[in-house]
Each structure stands twice: as C-alpha cells, then as structure tokens.
Amino acid sequence: MTTTAARRLRIVVGVTGGIAAYKAVSVIRAFVLDGHHVDVVATAGALEFVGRPTLEAISRNPVHTELYEGVSEVRHVALGQQADVIVVAPTTANTLASIAAGLAPDLLGNTILARRCPLVLAPAMHTEMWENPATRANVDLLRRRGILIVGPGSGALTGADSGVGRMSEPEEIVAATYSAAGVSTPGDLQGKRVLITGGGTREAIDPVRFIGNRSSGRQAVALAQAAQDRGATVTLIGAHLEVAAPHGVRLIEVTSTAEMAAALDSETASHDIIIMAAAIADYRPTATSETKLKKAALGETPSLLLEQNPDLLAALVTTARPDQFVVGFAAETSQDRDDLVALGRAKLERKGCNVLVVNGVGWNTGFGSSQNDVIILGRGGDILGEVSGDKHQVAHRILDIAS
Numbered sequence: 122m123t124t125t126a127a128r129r130l131r132i133v134v135g136v137t138g139g140i141a142a143y144k145a146v147s148v149i150r151a152f153v154l155d156g157h158h159v160d161v162v163a164t165a166g167a168l169e170f171v172g173r174p175t176l177e178a179i180s181r182n183p184v185h186t187e188l189y190e191g192v193s194e195v196r197h198v199a200l201g202q203q204a205d206v207i208v209v210a211p212t213t214a215n216t217l218a219s220i221a222a223g224l225a226p227d228l229l230g231n232t233i234l235a236r237r238c239p240l241v242l243a244p245a246m247h248t249e250m251w252e253n254p255a256t257r258a259n260v261d262l263l264r265r266r267g268i269l270i271v272g273p274g275s276g277a278l279t280g281a282d283s284g285v286g287r288m289s290e291p292e293e294i295v296a297a298t299y300s301a302a303g304v305s306t307p308g309d310l311q312g313k314r315v316l317i318t319g320g321g322t323r324e325a326i327d328p329v330r331f332i333g334n335r336s337s338g339r340q341a342v343a344l345a346q347a348a349q350d351r352g353a354t355v356t357l358i359g360a361h362l363e364v365a366a367p368h369g370v371r372l373i374e375v376t377s378t379a380e381m382a383a384a385l386d387s388e389t390a391s392h393d394i395i396i397m398a399a400a401i402a403d404y405r406p407t408a409t410s411e412t413k414l415k416k417a418a419l420g421e422t423p424s425l426l427l428e429q430n431p432d433l434l435a436a437l438v439t440t441a442r443p444d445q446f447v448v449g450f451a452a453e454t455s456q457d458r459d460d461l462v463a464l465g466r467a468k469l470e471r472k473g474c475n476v477l478v479v480n481g482v483g484w485n486t487g488f489g490s491s492q493n494d495v496i497i498l499g500r501g502g503d504i505l506g507e508v509s510g511d512k513h514q515v516a517h518r519i520l521d522i523a524s
Contacts, residue, residue: 129156129157129158130152130157130158130205130206130302131157131158131160131203131204131205132152132157132158132159132160132204132205132206132207132208132298132302133159133160133161133162133200133201133204133206133207133208133232133236134148134149134152134159134160134161134162134180134207134208134209134210135161135162135163135164135207135208135209135210135212135216135229135232135233136161136162136163136164136167136171136176136209136210136211137164137166137167137209137211137212137213137215137216137229138164138165138166138167138169138170138213139166139170139211139213139245139246139288140170140245140279141210141211141245141287141288142167142170142171142211143170143171144210144211144288144290144291145167145171145176145210145211146171146175146176146179147291148208148210148291148294148295149161149176149179149180150179151291151292151295152295152298153179153180153181158182159180159181159182160180160182160185160200160204161176161177161180161182161184161185162184162185162186162200162228162229162232163176163184163185163186163229164186164216164227164229165186165227166213168186173186185200185228186228187228188227188228188231190228198231198235199235200228200232200235201231201232201233201234201235201236201237201238202235202236202237204232204236204238205238205302206238206239206240206241206298206301206302207232207233207236207238207239207240207241208240208241208242208243208294208297208298209229209233209240209241209242209243210243210245210288210294211243211244211245211288212242212243212244212245213244213245213246214244214246214250214251214253214256216229217242217244217256217259217260217263218255218256218259220233220240220242220259220263220268221258221259221262221263238302239267239268239269239301239302240268240269240301241268241269241271241294241297241298241301242263242268242269242270242271243270243271243272243273243288243289243294244260244270244272244273244286244288245272245273245286245287245288246273246286247278247279247282247284247286248278248282248284248285248286250286251273251285251286252285264491269297269300269301269511269513270510270511271289271293271294271297271510271511271513271514272287272288272289272293272509272510272511272514273285273286273287273288273289273509273510274287274288274289274290274507274508274509274510274514275287275507275508275509276507285509289510289514292521293514293517293518296347296350296351296517297511297513297514297517299350300346300347300350300513308350308351308352309351309352309524310348310351310352310353310394310520310524311351311352311353312352313352313353313354313393313394313524314353314354314355314356314391314392314393314394315345315348315353315354315355315356315392315393315394315395315396316355316356316358316385316388316389316392316394316395316396317341317344317345317348317355317356317357317358317395317396317398318341318357318358318359318360318381318385318396318397318398318399318433319336319338319340319341319342319344319345319357319358319359319360319362319398319399320336320337320338320341320359320360320361320362320363320399320400321333321334321335321336321337321338321360321361321399321400321401321402322360322361322375322376322377322378322380322381322399322400322401322402323360323361323376323377323402324377324378324402324404324405324406324430325377325406325409326406326409326410326414326425327409327410327411327412327413327414328410328411328412328413329413330413330414332402332404332405332406332427333361333402334400334402334488335400335488336399336400336452336488337362337363337364337488338359338360338361338362338363338364338399339363339364339490339491339512340398340480340493340512340515340516341357341359341362341396341398341399342357342362342364342365342366342367343511343512343513343515343516344396344398344516344519344520345357345366345367345370346367346370346513346516347513347516347517347520348394348516348520349367349369349370351517351520351524353394355367355369355370355371356370356371356372356373356388356392357370357371357372357373358373358375358381358384358385358388358399359372359373359374359375360374360375360376360380360381360399361376373388377402377405378401378402378405378430378431378433381399381401381433382431382433382436385433385437389437389440389441389445390442392445393444393445393446394445394446394447394448394523394524395437395441395445395446395447395448396448396519396523397433397434397437397447397448397449397450397474398448398450398478399450400450400452400488401430401433401434402430403429403430404427404428404429404430405427405428405430406425406426406427406428407426407427407428408426432472434447434449434472434474435471435472435473438472438473438474439473446475446476446523447474447475447476448474448475448476448477448478448519448523449468449469449472449474449476449477449478450477450478450479450480451464451465451468451477451478451479451480452480452482452488453465453479453480453481453482454481454482454483455481456481456483458496461479461481461496462479462496462498462502462504464479465477465479465496465498465502466498466502469498469500469502470502475499475500475523476497476498476499476500476505476519476522476523477497477498478495478496478497478498478519479495479496479497479498480493480494480495480496481494481495491511491512492509492510492511492512493508493509493510493511493512493515494508494509495507495508495509495515495518495519497518497519497522499522505522506518506521506522
C-alpha cells in the first residue's frame with residue numbers, strides 16, 4: 122500500500138548485487154509515486170540482475186554507478202550530503218561487512234560515508250550467510266550505530282533453498298524508510314484508534330520485592346510507533362517500559378495486573394484495534410506485606426503462597442464488540458517451529474482473539490532484544506505470516522493483518 126508523506130524527500134536507493142535486486146524496482150516505484158525525488162546508486166553487481174534502463178525509467182532520474190563520474194560536482198560526496206534518507210535494498214552480506222568496516226570501494230560506499238541522514242538497510246542473503254557469526258557481528262555493530270536494519274524475513278530463497286534471509290517486502294522497506302526519515306504518513310490506519318498494552322506487570326511481595334518478568338516493552342513501543350506512522354491515534358498502556366513511548370502517543374503507566382485490567386476497562390470501548398502485547402504476570406501473592414520482609418524471620422527456605430491473576434486477554438475477548446479487532450501475544454520458549462505453532466493454536470482456541478502472535482523467547486532472544494521472531498496465527502489456526510527481524514518490521518507486519 123502506497124502512502125503520501127507530509128513532505129517531499131530526497132531519497133537515495135542503493136541497489137547491490139543480489140537476486141532480490143528485482144524487488145528494488147517496487148521500492149523505487151513506491152517512493153516516486155509518493156512524490157519523492159529518488160537517486161538510484163547501483164553497484165556493478167546490481168546491474169547484472171536489473172538493467173540500467175529499468176532503474177532509470179522507474180526512478181525518472183539517471184542511475185549513478187561510477188565513482189569517477191560527475192567529478193566536477195563532487196558527486197561521490199554530494200549524493201550523501203543532499204539525501205534525507207538512504208536505503209540499500211537489497212543489502213548483500215558483502216555490503217553489510219563493507220559498511221560496518223567503514224569502507225568506500227565504490228560510489229555507494231562513498232555516498233553512505235558522506236551522508237548526514239538516516240541509513241536503512243534491507244539484508245538479503247542465504248540463511249547460512251545471515252547466521253554466520255561474522256555477519257551477526259556486523260549487524261550488531263551497525264545497529265549500535267543507529268542504523269535501521271529491516272528484516273530479513275523467512276521464505277523462499279534462490280533455487281530450492283528456503284529459510285531466514287529473504288529480503289523484506291517492498292512495502293515494509295518503504296514504511297521503515299519513512300519512519301527513519303521522520304515523516305508523517307497518513308496511511309491505512311488513518312482515523313482508527315489503536316490501544317496497545319506493553320511491558321511486564323509486577324506483583325508486589327512487599328515494598329521492595331515483586332514477582333515479574335523480563336519484558337522490556339520494546340515490541341509494544343514499536344507497535345505504537347508503527348500504528349502512529351500509519352495514521353492511527355494510539356494509546357499505550359505501559360507496565361515498566363524500558364524504552365520511551367513515541368512522541369504523540371498517549372501513555373497510561375501501570376504497575377500491576379489489576380492496574381492493567383482497570384486501564385483496559387476504561388479504554389477498550391473507545392478503540393478499534395486492541396493489541397495485547399504486554400507480558401502479564403500469571404500469579405500474584407495472596408497477601409502483600411506493608412513492610413519489608415526480613416530474612417531472619419523468613420528463614421533459609423521461605424515459601425510464598427500465590428493465586429492466579431485474571432486472564433485479561435480472554436476477558437477482553439468476551440466483551441469486545443464485533444467491530445473491534447483483538448490481537449493477542451503468546452511468548453513460548455520452544456525452539457521447534459512446529460511446536461510453537463501447536464502451542465499457539467491451542468492458546469488461540471482458549472483465548473478466542475482474532476489474531477495470535479506467537480513469539481519465541483529465551484535467555485537471549487525475544488525479551489529485551491531489538492529483534493523478534495514471530496508466527497502470526499488467524500482464527501482457525503491458519504498461519505497468516507512469519508517474520509524474523511527488527512521489532513519495527515514485526516510491528517508493521519502485525520498491523521498489515523490487523524488493519
């Protein structure tokens with residue numbers, strides 16, 4: 122879906138030598154149709170996959186390829202200096218490594234080094250290359266530098282291969298580019314009201330201790346930003362968020378599951394889409410001490426009596442109107458895809474929401490990470506999508522289904 126940004130951008134689209142280069146044509150076309158100026162910088166390898174006439178016809182501008190062309194206007198520097206945002210799609214493993222190392226072997230490398238603007242990279246490569254420790258280290262380094270990595274997703278690759286490494290779809294790359302450039306894009310959620318829960322609830326044991334979980338709220342914040350970027354009015358009910366809520370999003374801060382339930386009771390009726398991304402504590406102490414419990418009194422093996430918290434998602438589904446769309450989340454530690462799907466389908470049947478997002482979590486995955494791996498299930502248990510990548514990309518895929 123193409124959207125019109127609030128201001129005209131000067132966008133540099135870098136195209137590198139991978140089979141996914143054909144998708145770059147759709148990315149360029151979307152930017153042009155939205156009224157932006159697009160400069161294409163193609164590597165020699167890219168032109169082996171997509172011809173110069175195609176890129177020039179779609180971008181409506183000459184394609185830049187040579188480091189020593191336009192020397193009098195210092196083009197190898199000017200393109201990066203003048204850009205509002207640069208996106209490289211596809212970004213091969215070699216290009217990722219080159220950017221991470223700060224190399225400038227060609228016009229694209231020089232343009233990236235000379236930029237003053239955000240940089241968006243859309244990796245595309247075989248699974249083994251994406252999972253190689255060298256590539257993972259390069260990606261981590263680039264993220265720490267503030268570069269937005271979109272994808273890759275899972276799916277068919279070159280030949281008979283399939284797995285993680287497939288370049289994100291053009292609409293996801295376009296949306297991420299607009300977000301990185303900080304433009305307002307009235308899109309498919311214009312006029313909609315979206316309610317999102319995020320973070321992890323905490324149940325007090327005493328004034329200094331609690332039962333909780335490791336949720337950072339990053340996925341909920343990414344959902345809030347993505348929904349706002351797509352034109353929605355967004356309310357975020359946040360429990361101990363570790364990242365700031367986006368500017369312009371209404372934030373309701375809560376601590377416990379009971380406070381989350383009260384906020385939902387007051388907010389649900391006025392929203393069109395409800396996304397339950399918070400990690401709700403399943404249990405709470407039957408009694409909370411008003412003073413700090415002392416170790417001397419508790420002994421070496423203290424016991425804590427717990428009771429079950431209300432099921433907020435199931436309760437919300439029973440009161441939701443037919444015109445409201447409810448998205449639930451299920452965090453599971455299984456490493457087996459088929460097992461994750463089976464667990465998700467069982468939970469979906471119990472909860473009854475429109476869509477259930479199953480995300481794999483572990484000691485170093487899911488919670489607290491900038492990345493997420495999710496399987497999106499629809500009513501009946503059908504797999505509506507699978508996304509592996511940046512939480513912003515995951516957010517847009519969820520909203521594609523919910524909108």
